[in-house]
Amino acid sequence: MPFINECAVEACSYNVGSACHALAITVGDPPHARCDTYFVTSFEGGDPAATGQVGACKMADCRHNSRLECQAPGIAVGPGREAADCLTYSPR
Structure with missing residues (x-):
């Protein structure tokens, strides 16, 4: 599983110091590559x-996607169209 090299979404409960600490995230709700694990609460999760993966x-149309598994060496998550997007997403 690729690591989340950076998360620039400070409001997410899994983000501490620009690092994701969710054990694993899910990306996408086609047609948009959002971080489905993004969550805001008053406590840290x-x-x-751990470094998130x-x-x-x-996002089956992403060039890094093979059988719904990300094959990128690592990803970045940050603000985009939604509050938390996979910035590594790249359509084929």
């Missing part, structure tokens, strides 16, 4: 010792 990607 995830495992502080991409567990599933529903």
